[in-house]
Amino acid sequence: MSGDDWLRKDRLPHIWCAGCGNGTVVNCTLAAVDEIGWQRANTVFVSGIGCSSRAPGYVLTDSLHTTHGRAIAFATGVKLADPSLNVVVITGDGDLAAIGGNHFIHACRRNIDLTVICMNNQIYGMTGGQGSPTTPMGKLSTTTPFGSVEPAFDLTELAKAAGANYVARWTGFHVKELTKAIFSGLSTKGLAFIEVLVQCPTNYGRRNKYRSVTDQIDYMKTHSVLKQKADRLREEGNELPEDTIILGEIVKRSLPAMGVRK
Amino acid sequence: MRLVIDEVRCKGCNLCTLVCPYRIFKPGTIANRKGILVPVTDRPERCTNCRLQKIYGRTLCGMCQMICPDQAINWVNEEVYEPHRVVVED
Numbered sequence: 001m002s003g004d005d006w007l008r009k010d011r012l013p014h015i016w017c018a019g020c021g022n023g024t025v026v027n028c029t030l031a032a033v034d035e036i037g038w039q040r041a042n043t044v045f046v047s048g049i050g051c052s053s054r055a056p057g058y059v060l061t062d063s064l065h066t067t068h069g070r071a072i073a074f075a076t077g078v079k080l081a082d083p084s085l086n087v088v089v090i091t092g093d094g095d096l097a098a099i100g101g102n103h104f105i106h107a108c109r110r111n112i113d114l115t116v117i118c119m120n121n122q123i124y125g126m127t128g129g130q131g132s133p134t135t136p137m138g139k140l141s142t143t144t145p146f147g148s149v150e151p152a153f154d155l156t157e158l159a160k161a162a163g164a165n166y167v168a169r170w171t172g173f174h175v176k177e178l179t180k181a182i183f184s185g186l187s188t189k190g191l192a193f194i195e196v197l198v199q200c201p202t203n204y205g206r207r208n209k210y211r212s213v214t215d216q217i218d219y220m221k222t223h224s225v226l227k228q229k230a231d232r233l234r235e236e237g238n239e240l241p242e243d244t245i246i247l248g249e250i251v252k253r254s255l256p257a258m259g260v261r262k
Numbered sequence: 263m264r265l266v267i268d269e270v271r272c273k274g275c276n277l278c279t280l281v282c283p284y285r286i287f288k289p290g291t292i293a294n295r296k297g298i299l300v301p302v303t304d305r306p307e308r309c310t311n312c313r314l315q316k317i318y319g320r321t322l323c324g325m326c327q328m329i330c331p332d333q334a335i336n337w338v339n340e341e342v343y344e345p346h347r348v349v350v351e352d
């Protein structure tokens with residue numbers, strides 16, 4: 001793998017469950033970091049708490065594993081204290097959108113020069129499968145035993161509305177596209193937000209009748225459409241099914257940003 | 263080059279069986295020492311990367327390696343897996 005030198009090999013095998021999508025996102029992130037040619041000495045990985053947030057622990061560079069929900073707050077401090085650093089935040093849906101929701105929207109509003117990668121498994125994985133703000137309607141978790149009755153957050157729309165300069169969504173199956181999107185995110189001045197839908201076979205898949213890891217990947221493959229196609233279908237007056245996953249680059253623009261290296 | 267699955271890292275999720283255009287990975291049937299069904303490889307010398315990596319000087323395809331969440335797929339240097347000599351015309 002092209003990002004192999006960035007792995008703390010002595011920490012492997014990692015703690016994630018068999019088939020957990022987080023490992024794939026690490027591969028893609030490191031491949032993109034390797035491609036852009038960042039140096040270890042001025043790259044920082046920051047995360048909060050959760051299964052996903054363990055990722056920086058496997059990256060061979062300075063990494064901060066902070067408190068739950070505060071990854072972006074710490075990253076903002078790091079970036080504004082020394083804008084010459086390249087800062088990447090790896091977070092989970094609970095970490096980013098529940099307890100850390102306000103940090104997220106304000107970092108987008110300020111357009112701080114960070115790359116935020118959210119491993120969205122639509123559940124609280126680490127604490128045993130409680131519902132998160134991105135658990136889809138009708139899906140089962142320990143806190144929604146009859147199916148979630150609340151609408152879920154669309155994280156990319158949230159980031160777009162709050163002002164982030166680059167927003168994209170892919171899944172843990174689309175590895176090449178995801179690597180490209182992360183590369184674009186790393187090269188963007190201002191906040192880049194990349195949401196990755198990943199499978200959590202242990203806490204989400206098992207409760208929601210995906211009998212194997214590959215079943216959940218199949219679901220993501222068959223229920224996703226590219227943004228361009230979704231826009232076209234909508235223009236033609238078609239309704240997209242409720243559970244459609246829209247993939248691709250959601251927004252790319254150059255609004256004024258904070259913390260950009262001079 | 264020869265394709266190898268690291269038995270210490272592999273957790274038997276079978277994601278690699280989904281992506282290979284040659285269907286080189288087949289779900290394993292025999293549990294290893296750790297109780298994991300590591301996929302078996304069917305004629306791995308067909309893999310694009312095994313055949314051509316050296317000639318092109320970079321990883322080709324590599325889908326299985328990218329999707330493997332456990333960083334368990336790698337290539338080792340071994341001439342026997344380049345039986346068909348490929349000549350690049352210039």
Ligand SMILES: Cc1ncc(C[n+]2csc(CCOP(=O)(O)OP(=O)(O)O)c2C)c(N)n1
Pocket residue numbers: 049050051052053068091092093094095096119121123124125126127132
């Ligand atoms: C202040 C605080 N509240 C609650 C927790 C318990 N807690 C740990 S991880 C977690 C949820 C993580 O979910 P997510 O961010 O989606 O990550 P995942 O494990 O799914 O990757 C919670 C609620 C905590 N550690 N700290």
Ligand code: SF4
Pocket residue numbers: 015016017019020021022051052121125126199200201202203204
């Ligand atoms: S509980 Fe879910 S998110 Fe956490 S390591 Fe296991 S599969 Fe991954």
Ligand code: SF4
Pocket residue numbers: 267271272273274275276277278279300301329330331332333334335
């Ligand atoms: S994707 Fe990796 S961990 Fe999963 S079965 Fe294949 S080699 Fe093993």
Ligand code: SF4
Pocket residue numbers: 265281282283284285286308309310311312322323324325326327
């Ligand atoms: S590199 Fe491509 S062709 Fe080779 S084994 Fe992996 S998926 Fe198959």
